[in-house]
Every structure is written in C-alpha cells, then in structure tokens.
Amino acid sequence: MLDNTLKDQLKVYLANIAQPVELVASLDDGAKSQELLSLLEDIAALSDKITLSRRDDDARKPSFAIRRAGTDIGVRFAGLPMGHEFNSLVLALLQVGGHPSKTAQDLIAQVQSLDGDFRFETYFSLSCQNCPDVVQALNLMSVLNPKIRHVAIDGALFQSEVEAREVLAVPSVFLNGEPFAQGRMTLEQIVAKLDTGAALRDAEKIKAKAPFDMLVVGGGPAGASAAVYGARKGIRVGIAAERFGGQVQDTMAIENFISVPHTEGPKLAAALESHARTYDVDIMNLQRATRLIPAQAPGGLIEIHLENGAALKAKTVVLSTGARWRLMNVPGEDAYRNKGVAFCPHCDGPLFKGKRVAVIGGGNSGVEAAIDLAGIVAHVTLIEFDVKLRADAVLQRKLTSLPNVTVITNAQTTEVLGDGSRVTGLAYKDRAADRAHQLDLEGIFVQIGLVPNTEWLRGTVALSPRGEIEVDSRGQTSVPGVFAAGDATTVPYKQIVIAMGEGSKAALSAFDYLIRLAPVETADAA
Structure with missing residues (x-):
C-alpha cells in the first residue's frame, strides 16, 4: 500500500510514539477493506509500539480505531485516510501514542475542561483541503478529553449515510447525531462554539x-x-x-x-x-x-x-x-447553500459523483472548476453571463475537449430550484432571446469572483x-x-x-x- 520512500519517512515519525498503540480494524470482503488492511499492516510493521488486530465489530466497514493500549483514549477513521487526510492519520498515531501536541497550553487546558458527552462525526472527502483541519482538531480533542469521541468518515465510501443525512458539503460535522458545523474550522473555533463563555x-x-x-x-x-x-x-x-x-x-x-x-x-x-x-x-x-x-x-x-x-x-x-466569494443573489441561493449550492469544487465535488451539476462563471476559476468536476460527475453545464468565456485560452481548449461539458454563454442565472431539502435545478434566461430555461441538476458551483x-x-x-x-x-x-x-x-x-x-x-x-x-x-x- 505504501511505497518504500513513504515507509522510510513514516518510520521516522513513528519513532516519536511514547506509549503502545493498538490498531483495531473492522473489515468486510470488499476491495476497499483489503486496501485498508494492507495500509494498516504496513503501518504496524514500522514500529514495535504498534499492534494490529481485527474485530469487525463496527457498523462502518472498512474502518479502524487507533487506541492507546489499556485506555479509552483513541480516534476512529471510516475509510482510507489517504490524500489530504494522510497527515491526519499520522498525527492521530502520534497523539494517541502520547507524543505532545504543539497546540498552545491555554487552548489545551480549555479542551480538557469541557464537560459533557461529545460524540463527533465528520464527513470528509480525500480531495478536500479544508477537511484535515477539522479532522485533526477533533481527533486532538478526543485524545485530550475522555468525554469527547470522534470518527472521521470518507463520504465517498459511505454514500448511503451521506444521502440519508443530506450531506452536500464537506467537511460536515455532527455532534451527538445532530448537525454541528460545515466548512473549515480551526480548533479554536470548535472550542469557542462549545465553550459558550469563551x-x-x-x-x-x-x-x-x-x-x-x-x-x-x-x-x-x-x-x-x-x-x-x-x-x-x-x-x-x-x-x-x-x-x-x-x-x-x-x-x-x-x-x-x-x-x-x-x-x-x-x-x-x-x-x-x-x-x-x-x-x-x-x-x-x-x-x-x-x-x-x-x-x-x-x-x-x-x-x-x-x-x-x-x-x-x-x-x-x-x-x-x-x-x-461573490454570491449570485438570486432566489433559492441562500436557502440551498451547502444543500447543493457550493463554492469549492475540490472539497465538495466527490459528493456529486455521477450527478449533474452546473458551474456559474466563465473566468479562470469557473473553467478550472468545470474541468475538475468533469472527471467526477456525470455532466457539467457551465453558465457565463458574458457573450464569451473569459478564461485563459489553454483552459478553454481543455474545457471544449471534454465530452460531458456543455457551455452556455450570454445567460443570466435567475433562480436556484429545490425540493425544500436540496437543489433540484437551476433557472436561467437566454439574454439574447430573452427566453427562460430550466436545467435539472443536483449541484451548483458558484465561481463569479470576490x-x-x-x-x-x-x-x-x-x-x-x-x-x-x-x-x-x-x-x-x-x-x-x-x-x-x-x-x-x-x-x-x-x-x-x-x-x-x-x-x-x-x-x-x-x-x-x-x-x-x-x-x-x-x-x-x-
């Protein structure tokens, strides 16, 4: 699973583990479970302070817990924490293993003083650059305070949960089964949200x-x-x-x-x-x-x-x-924000795998977003207000080479359509013909400047x-x-x-x- 160069680098980091760590896997017969098992075996082989066992006792498979031996201190990942989340995995191994965090001592003390029952679940995507901050913050909190538990969930592997909970943006955090927050949050922000006197x-x-x-x-x-x-x-x-x-x-x-x-x-x-x-x-x-x-x-x-x-x-x-980010300022945009209206194709794109989406904006950002999304979703419609795209020529050539992209210029978005819980379409006006149109889709990515x-x-x-x-x-x-x-x-x-x-x-x-x-x-x- 890990190449030799990465193993050598990881071995150096794992030498900082001070207390024994247990990796406890819950797997099924799927290919992703086999990939996860291979990853965990590679990690366990790099340190004599890490052991691996398989219990298959968690409802989410594939998943695994990282526990400090003989204690309740630990975190859980549901999925394979690779991509942007690999650093989250390494930090979790070190922190559960007793390596001290560089977080300011007053903030650590604030986390340790939180009182209550806090069961966090975070949905992430491997391409999301915003997610690791949230995952790492909540993992650290669960290490510092025994009243806090956290599981980080790869939304792409647990689509039924994502759909049932109507997760259309990552990171999405649930606390004790209820929505807690969406989007990037630092440890300070999370603690401030919990500590009402802060x-x-x-x-x-x-x-x-x-x-x-x-x-x-x-x-x-x-x-x-x-x-x-x-x-x-x-x-x-x-x-x-x-x-x-x-x-x-x-x-x-x-x-x-x-x-x-x-x-x-x-x-x-x-x-x-x-x-x-x-x-x-x-x-x-x-x-x-x-x-x-x-x-x-x-x-x-x-x-x-x-x-x-x-x-x-x-x-x-x-x-x-x-x-x-500049908003479209049309009916439905605010009501369906994070319910299909998104601003980060890298973060939220994987949640729309196999679906139809629109990108609003024909500048570099909009065209780059359409190109990225075309490799994930079923179809992308790019809508530009001007009579032509404004992106660099090299980006336009790439865009027009993609078979699942439609470009509509000289068009004004007029409304975001939805069923009350998520986006179902978009209304726009052909500015040349002054004619109204509707698109059936599940996601809208807004890229119209600042x-x-x-x-x-x-x-x-x-x-x-x-x-x-x-x-x-x-x-x-x-x-x-x-x-x-x-x-x-x-x-x-x-x-x-x-x-x-x-x-x-x-x-x-x-x-x-x-x-x-x-x-x-x-x-x-x-």
Whole structure:
C-alpha cells in the first residue's frame, strides 16, 4: 500500500510514539477493506509500539480505531485516510501514542475542561483541503478529553449515510447525531462554539490591552506581511483576525507564488502565522471588527470595535480584511447553500459523483472548476453571463475537449430550484432571446469572483462603488493614520504576492506616519 520512500519517512515519525498503540480494524470482503488492511499492516510493521488486530465489530466497514493500549483514549477513521487526510492519520498515531501536541497550553487546558458527552462525526472527502483541519482538531480533542469521541468518515465510501443525512458539503460535522458545523474550522473555533463563555472571557482580556502602535485588522497575506514589517521596526503590533490566513485557507493549489513552484493554501496560511509569531506580535484570532472610530485629533488613538463588545485602540491601523466569494443573489441561493449550492469544487465535488451539476462563471476559476468536476460527475453545464468565456485560452481548449461539458454563454442565472431539502435545478434566461430555461441538476458551483469585506467601514473610510477601500500609492485611506492593503482595496489584480507587497508597503507607511507624529506629541507634552 505504501511505497518504500513513504515507509522510510513514516518510520521516522513513528519513532516519536511514547506509549503502545493498538490498531483495531473492522473489515468486510470488499476491495476497499483489503486496501485498508494492507495500509494498516504496513503501518504496524514500522514500529514495535504498534499492534494490529481485527474485530469487525463496527457498523462502518472498512474502518479502524487507533487506541492507546489499556485506555479509552483513541480516534476512529471510516475509510482510507489517504490524500489530504494522510497527515491526519499520522498525527492521530502520534497523539494517541502520547507524543505532545504543539497546540498552545491555554487552548489545551480549555479542551480538557469541557464537560459533557461529545460524540463527533465528520464527513470528509480525500480531495478536500479544508477537511484535515477539522479532522485533526477533533481527533486532538478526543485524545485530550475522555468525554469527547470522534470518527472521521470518507463520504465517498459511505454514500448511503451521506444521502440519508443530506450531506452536500464537506467537511460536515455532527455532534451527538445532530448537525454541528460545515466548512473549515480551526480548533479554536470548535472550542469557542462549545465553550459558550469563551467569547466573554476573550472580550475581557481584549479590553485590558494597552493601545498598539499599529493594529492590523485581518490575518491574510496582506495582514501577516504588515504585521511582520511593523514588528521588525520595533513597534507594538497587534493583529485582530476573524480567521487567520483568510481566503488563502480555501485555496487548493498555489503555483504563481514566486520562488515556490507549488504549495497549498492551508500550508501557506500556517507559514504566515508561524512567521508572524516569531516576532512579538499580539495575534487575536476569531475577532470580527464591526466599527472603526477615527482619532479625535492628529496623533490621537483610533478605535476598532469588535463583535464581542470589546474595543482595541491604536495609533495607526492597517485594514486588510480581504474578500469573500461573490454570491449570485438570486432566489433559492441562500436557502440551498451547502444543500447543493457550493463554492469549492475540490472539497465538495466527490459528493456529486455521477450527478449533474452546473458551474456559474466563465473566468479562470469557473473553467478550472468545470474541468475538475468533469472527471467526477456525470455532466457539467457551465453558465457565463458574458457573450464569451473569459478564461485563459489553454483552459478553454481543455474545457471544449471534454465530452460531458456543455457551455452556455450570454445567460443570466435567475433562480436556484429545490425540493425544500436540496437543489433540484437551476433557472436561467437566454439574454439574447430573452427566453427562460430550466436545467435539472443536483449541484451548483458558484465561481463569479470576490466581494470585499468592507460593509462595516461604510461611512467611515472612502469606498469605491464596488465597496473597495480607496487607497493612494502609499496605502493611505481617507482617514489619517488608517492604511489598507490586499483584496479589500482598490489596488488591481487580487493576487497573494501583490497583497503581501501592499501589506508591507502599508506597514512602512504607517511607521513613517508614526515617526513624523513624534515631534508633535513631544511639543504638546512640553
């Protein structure tokens, strides 16, 4: 199952296991069970601290438990955790085997203090880059707290469950048999959702913080770059981020980040956070900004109010709130989100195997999504509002070579159709003939660009008609002391490398603003 190179690498990792681990398999006569058995045999052969047994006592087959010998500590995988989930398997082996997690001690203590009966089930797909974060977080929680249990389930192998539970997006998490969450979540987010007093405690801690020299709002590439450049100047820097890494966390493959031929979004996001933490940067995650109050006088303090009721103060602010997927804004879209309306073909595509789907959008993202989905689903219909596709020529040639793809241009999506529980079709208008049409399908993947996360700034800083923060060549906004960078601004070409450069520029501009204020503050004090 594993090649020799991977075995050698895995053997090095498994040497960190401190306590005996048992692999307990539940199998049937199917081919996937045989693959799983081969995988488990390979793993057991690599460490004298790992034993393998077969009991066939779990209802899901193929599946296996990873247990710390002589204890109730363990996790379970239903399916073969390969692809993106192989790292989840390795981490589970190490953590169940007593190797300590690098998670912050205060967060570990928060997990250990959770009281109740928590039985988690997570449905994932092997091509989903968002799923490992959730699987790994819940696995760690089940290792740290005996009241927490977790099974990670490959939705592609357990289609009857997926259909019965109407799982149309991954990761999908159930708690004690009831829907708990969908989409990427960090350990912090999961714990905050369970620990209802966490937000109040966070607010009290934030209220007690001294003013920052520079406060960065947003933790994507622009925000991380701004924080690093600010910290290197020796000033007091903080980051308030709703989700560190931002939309990069949802990016599958990155192949245009200069000097790095290929990486994945979650890996880059982790590197951004790690780099920021090497400096004395106060990172406040899971914090959503709701209001900006400008300084009352030159050199005064700017306030950023947060959703939890707390407020942060700073001499300068760098806004790097990024952007989110643009919605179609048609009837039925919101009602059927994660019930057939999806935004990530890599994550959710396997759930539509053998079904008919539509992709909305004829740019690079839309055409790439259609190409990816064509290898999984029965048929893809790509719908583009313009009279022609806008994707690169090489992508268009690939698209037109696929036999199970239909392209409809000059068409306006008008409604998402459903039966109350899931998508059943899509209505669109032929713009040339002004004629209405309907498509029968089970899934709709929306790929029509981005919208800036700036609604909370309206009436405070100048915004473009598209809602982007207007900035000058130095990243300065219309408000003194407030700078901005990244996808939320009017700077063209929404690219990671551009956001990083703009974040660095905004931080340098903020520092320049600070040092030019110093003589004024001294004179006032005298």
